[in-house]
Amino acid sequence: AKAGNIGLCIGTSGPAGTDMITGLYSAAADSIPILCITGQAPRARLNKEDFQAVDISAIAAPVAKWAVTVMEPYLVPMALQKAFHLMRSSRPGPVLIDLPVDVQLAEIEFDIDAYEPLTPFKPAMTRAQAEKALTMLNAAEKPLIVAGGGIINADASDLLIEFAEISGVPVIPTLMGWGAIPDDHRLMAGMCGLQTSHRYGNATMLEADFVFGIGNRWANRHTGSVDVYTKGKKFIHVDIEPTQIGRVFAPDLGVVSDAGAALKMLLDVATEWKTAGRLRDWFGWARECQARKKTMKRKTHFDQVPLKPQRVYEEMNKAFGRDVTYVTTIGLSQIAGAQFLHVYKPRDWINCGQAGPLGWTLPAALGVRAADPDRTIVALSGDYDFQFMIEELAVGAQHKLPYLH
Template structure:
C-alpha cells in the first residue's frame, strides 16, 4: 500500500470525516486517495491559513478533530499563523503538508522548506517522515499527541517519495493509542475543600480547559453545591449560562466586565480550573493576586506556578477533579447555603451592566451587541478575531452554551472569523455561524466567502465598519499620546463591501440606523448560504479597558 493511501486509511480509522485544504504538486498523491475516501469530505479553501482556522474552529464547535492539508513551500508556511492560533488556545488538529523528495531536503530545491522545524514552536509536535515504514506509527503518535494532556495542533510533513513508497499495512489491524487522563491527588482534593470551607468570600474561575474536558456540567454542579460565584475566562464563555444566579461573567482588563472584576477583587479564596492566568485576564499580577489564596487545577503540570505560585496546585483532568471535589463536598455536608454576597449577585449584575441602549446615528457599536443578544437563539455559533469589535463582543455578548462562542483568544488573529465560521458550521451539521468582525479584519481572508458560497455554508458575517483601526487608535491615543496611520476612510468612501461580498457569491446588506439591525439579521437568517451585513458605526468610540482589574477606564 502506498504511503499516501496508508495516511488516508489511518485518518479514516481515527475518525476524521472532514478535511480543509488546497491540493498541490507536493501533496497530490494523498489527494488521489482522499478523492475516493468513503468517509472523508474535503473542502477546498482559498488560502492555506484559512484551512487551519477552519479545522481549528471545527474542533472548538464539536470537540472532534479535523484535518488541514496543503502542499509544500509557501503553501506550508501559510499554515503557521493558523497553527499558532490553535496552539495558544490548546486546540487540537491534524496538519499535513506535502514536501519535495527526501534526497532534495536541505538543498534549496523548489518549494522545499523545513516546515517541521518552522512549525515546531507553535505546535505540540512535528514530524518530517523520511522513512515510509515509520509512517503508520508517526501518524498514530500524532493523533495521540494532539489529544492528550493539554491538547494542541500537530504537523506531519510528507516528502513525495514517502507518499508514493509501498509499505506493508493492514488498516483492519490499526488501533488508536489510548489517551490517559490524570486523576487528582485525593489528599489535595481535601486540602482544596479545606481552603474553600474556611473562606469568607470564595469564588471559582472556569477556564477553557473545563470546556476542553467536557466538564461544564460538573463545574456548574459543584459551584451550585458550594454556592460559589463563577467567573469565566474568555475561552470559557458560554460554560455557564449568562443569567445563571452564580454567573459573574468575565474578569480581566479587556473582555472583563465590572461584575467579574468586582467579584474577583472581593474574593479571598479562588478556585481556578483549566486556566493559564494569561496577561489580558490578570492585568497587573500584584493587583490580581493580592492576598488571595489560589487553588489552581490544570492538566498541564508546567502551568502550575508558571505565572505566580498558588496556595495549592493540582495536576488533573478538569472533569475528574470536579467530580472528586463534588464527592468530597458531599461527604462533608449538605448543599451550602448562599451568602448574602451570592444572593445579591443577580441584582449586582444588573446594576453594573454597561449601557447598550443607544439610539443615535451613526450607530454606537454597543447597540449592535444588544441587537445580537436579543435576536439570536442559544444554538447560534459565533466566531470573532481581534479588535475593539472582538473586545466588545466579549464584554457584551450573552452566550448560554459551551462550544458556541469561538474566539481567537491568545493570538488575536485577524482573518480567523470567516474561515472559523465555515469550519464551525460544517462541524455542527451546518448550524448558523455568525462571524462578528471589523471592517479592517474583514479584508483578511475575505476570499473565503467564496468557499461558504460554493458549499452553501450558512454563515452571517457581521461587519462593524468604523473606518478605523480602532484598537490600535485607542492604544496610540491613551498609551502614547498620538494617532497616526489608523484612519481608514476608504473603508466607507472608496471600498464597497456590499459589492465585494456579492462578488464572492454572498447576499449583502448595509445598515445605517439602529432599528435596521434586527431586520437585517432576520433577512440573513433566511438564506441557506452566506450573507454579509455591513453596519456603519460611530468612528471613534472608545472601549472600556485598563492595565489592572481595579482601574478599568470606562467609556460610553
Template sequence: MKLSGAEIIINLLERQGIDTIAGIPGGSNLPLYNALFKSKIIRHILVRQEQAGGFLAQGMARSTGKTAVCFATSGPGAVNLITAIADARLDSVPIVAITGQVAHSLIGTDAFQEVDTYGMTVPITKCNFLVRSAAELLTVIPEAFRIAASGRPGPVLIDVPKDVQLQQIEFNTWPQPGKKEGLAYFDNDALLRAAAMINEAKRPVIYAGGGAMYSGISKEVIKLAEKNGIPATLTLMGLGLMPHDHPLYLGMLGMHGARYTNNIVHESDLLIALGVRFDDRATGKLAEFCPSAKVIHIDIDKSEIGKLRRPEVGITGDLAAVLPVLVDLVGADKREEWVKRVETEKQKYPWSSQNADDGMHPLEIIKEIAAASNDDAIVTTDVGQHQMWVAQGYPVKSPRTLLSSGGLGTMGFGLPAALGAALANPKKQVICFTGDGSILMNIQELATLDEHKLNVKIILFNNGYLGLVRQQQELFFEKNYIASHFKSNPNFTAIAEGFGIEAYQVDSIGDLKTTLPLVMAKDGPALINIYVDHTHNVLPMVPPGAANLQMIGG
C-alpha cells in the same frame, strides 16, 4: 497488501473517522491528493489560502472537540499554515496538519518550494514529525492523533516528503487509530485540602477557562457554584461554561470585563482556578491580582501550575475526573453575605449604562442579532473591538458555541472558522462577527463559502478603522492616529455579491430589525454590512500592564 505512503495516509485518516479535510494541493502533496481522489469517505474542502484551511480545521475542532485535519503543500503552503497552527497551539486546539515536503534527495538543497517546515513548526506545535519512510506512517499518523487529543490538546504537524508519499510498501495489518488517552489519576489528598479551603473560605470565586471547556464539565462547574454559593467568572476561552443569565455568573474578567466583575474577583479570599493559565489579559498586573486570595489551581498541564501564580493547592489532572469529586467534597452553603455583596457591586456598576442612549452602539446591535438567531447558533468572531463587544454582550448559552482566537488574537480567524463550524454542524446556524479590518485578512474565503452554500451569516462591523488600535492610540498614545484609519474603505456588499453571496446594508437599528428576520429565516450564506461610529471604544478597559482595578470607563 501493497500500498503507497499517500494511500496509507488517506486510509489511516479514514480509520481515524475523518470525513472532511481542508487544504490546497501543490507540487509536493499531489500524490496525497491523488490518493484522496479515490476516497469515498473523505470530502475535501478547497480553501483559497492555506491559513484559512488551518482555521477551517480549527472551526471543526473547536465546535465539536474532535481532532480535525488540514493539508498544505511544501514551501509557501506550509508557511501560510503557520499562523493557524500557532493559533491552535495557544488556544490548545487539536488539529493535525499534513504538509507535503520535497523529496528526501532534495532536502537541504534549497529546492523549489523547499522550506524547513519541521524546524519552523517546532515552537508552535505540540509535537511535529518529519516522516522518513512510508512504513513510519503506520506509527506516526495514529500517534499524531493520540497526541493532538490527549492531555492538553494541541496541533500536531506531519511533514511528508514526496518520495515517502510515493513509496510502495508491503504490510499485513493496520494499526489501531490513535485515541485520546484519559488521565484518571490526581492527588486525592490535595483535593481534600482544596475542599477544606473552599468550605472555610468567606469570599471564594471560581475562575474557569478553556481547559474547563475542553474537559466538558460545564455542568460540574455550575454544580460547584450552586452547591457552595460561589460566584464564577469566566475567561474569553471559557465563555459558555455557565449560561450568561445564571445568578452566580459574574461575566468575563480582565481587560474588558465589567468593573463589578474585576472588583469582586479582587475581593475574593479564595480563587478556584479551573483550566486557566493566568493570562495577562485576564489577570492584569499579576502582582496585584487577587492580592488577598489563596489559590486552588486545577489543570491538566502540570507546567501551568505555578507558572505565573504559585497556588496554595495545585492539582494536575483532568477536570472531568477531578471536579465531580470536588463537588461531592464541598459542603452546601448559600453564602448569603458574599452573594449579597456581589449583587450590591453589580447594581453599583450596572453594565448597561454605557450604551443606553445610542441605538447603534455595537452592544445594542449584538443584542438584536442574538435575539434574531437560533438558540443553538454557533458564533465565531474575528479579532478586535467587535470581538470584545461580542464577549461582553452576546448571551453565550452553552460550551463550544463561541469560537474566538484568544491566545494569539489572529485577525482573519472568524470567517474560515465559521466555515469549519458550519461544515461540522450542518444543522446549525453560524454567526460570524467580524470587522472591516479582520475580514480583509481572509476575505477570499467568501468563495469557499459560496461554493458550499453554508449557513453562515456574516455580521460586519464597519467603522473604517483598526478599532482596537485606534482606541489604544486615543487612550495611551496622545491621539496620534497612525496607520489605524483605512483611508480607502471598500464596498463590502458589492464584494460579497461579487462572490455570489447575498449582502445587506444596514444604517439604523430600525433597518436592522427589518433586515434580520429576512436574513435569518433562510439557510445559506449572507453578509450584513453595518456602519459603526468609529469613536465607540470598548469599555471598560484595563490599560495594558495595569492592575484590574485601574479600569477606564464602566
C-alpha cells in the same frame, strides 16, 4: 467535521507549510488539536535547492506539540499513531507531519486489524487533593471559581454547574471558558479583565479572598495587573498541563488534572461533605455577587443617530436569543461583543484567545458551519479582519456554508 474533534489541514510543500504557521500558533495557544500534513521534496533532493523544499518541521516545531519529517515509509503509521496520541494527551494541541513525495508514493505492509491507538494521557485529581482543596475552600469568606477553556475542552460544563450549585460558589468564566455556565445562571458572576469583561465581574474579583482556577491559564487579558489580581487572595490552580502550574504566579495549591476528572472528584467529595454538614454555605456572598450583576451594567439603550455600537449589541441579543453561536477573533467588535452579548452554552462563543490574528474569523465561521450544519452562526469582525481573508467567501459559497457576518 465535528465540534470538539481533531481538525485536519493538508497542504503541499514550501509556502503551503509556512502559511500554516500562524494557524499552528493559534491552535497551540488555544489548546486546539489539529493534524497538519505537508508535502515535501523527494528525500534525495532535500538540502539540494529543490523547488519549494524547506525544513518545515524545524519551522513548525516551536508552535506545535510535535513536528516531524517522516523519512521512511514504514514509519508513517507509527508517526500518525504518535500524532493522535499527542494531540489528545494532556493539554490538546496541533502536530505537523511532513511527508516527502517518494514516502507518500511508497507501498508498505500494514495490518489494520492489528492496529490499536495509544490511550491518551489524562491526569486526574486524587481524593486527597480534592479534600485538601475543599478544606482550603471552607476557610474562605468570599470564594470564586474561575472557569477556563479546559472545562469546555473536557466537555465538563455540566459538572462545573453541579459543583458550583452544591458548593454555592459564584463562577467567573474566562473568555475561552465563556458558556461553561449560562450567562443568566444565578452563580454566573461575570467576566473580569482588561477588555472583554463586565463591570460587575471586575468588582466581584476585587472583593474575593479565594480563587479556584480550573482549566485556565491566568492570561493577562483576564488578570490585568497580576499584583492587583492576586492581592489578598489565596489560589488553587487545576490544569491538565504541568508547565501551566506556577507559570504566571505561584498558587497556594497546584493540581495537575484534566478539568473533567477534577470536577468529578470535587463534586463527589463536596456532595459527601454537604450531606455530612461539613461544607460551608456562601449564600450571602453569592447574593452580594448577584446584586452587583443587576446594578453594575453598562448602558446599551442609546437612541441617537448615528447608532452607537452598544445599541447594536442590545438588538443582537433580542434578535438571536439563546440559541446562537458567535465567532470572533480580535478588535473592538470582539471586545464589545464580550461586554454586551450573552452566551448560554459551551462552544457558543468561538474565539481566538491568545494569538488574535486578523482574518481568523471568516474561515473559523466556515469551520463552525461545517462542524454543525444546524447552528445559527454570527461572526463579528472589523473591516480589517473581514478583508484579511475575504477570499474565503468563495470557499463558503463553493461548499454551501452559510452564516451571518
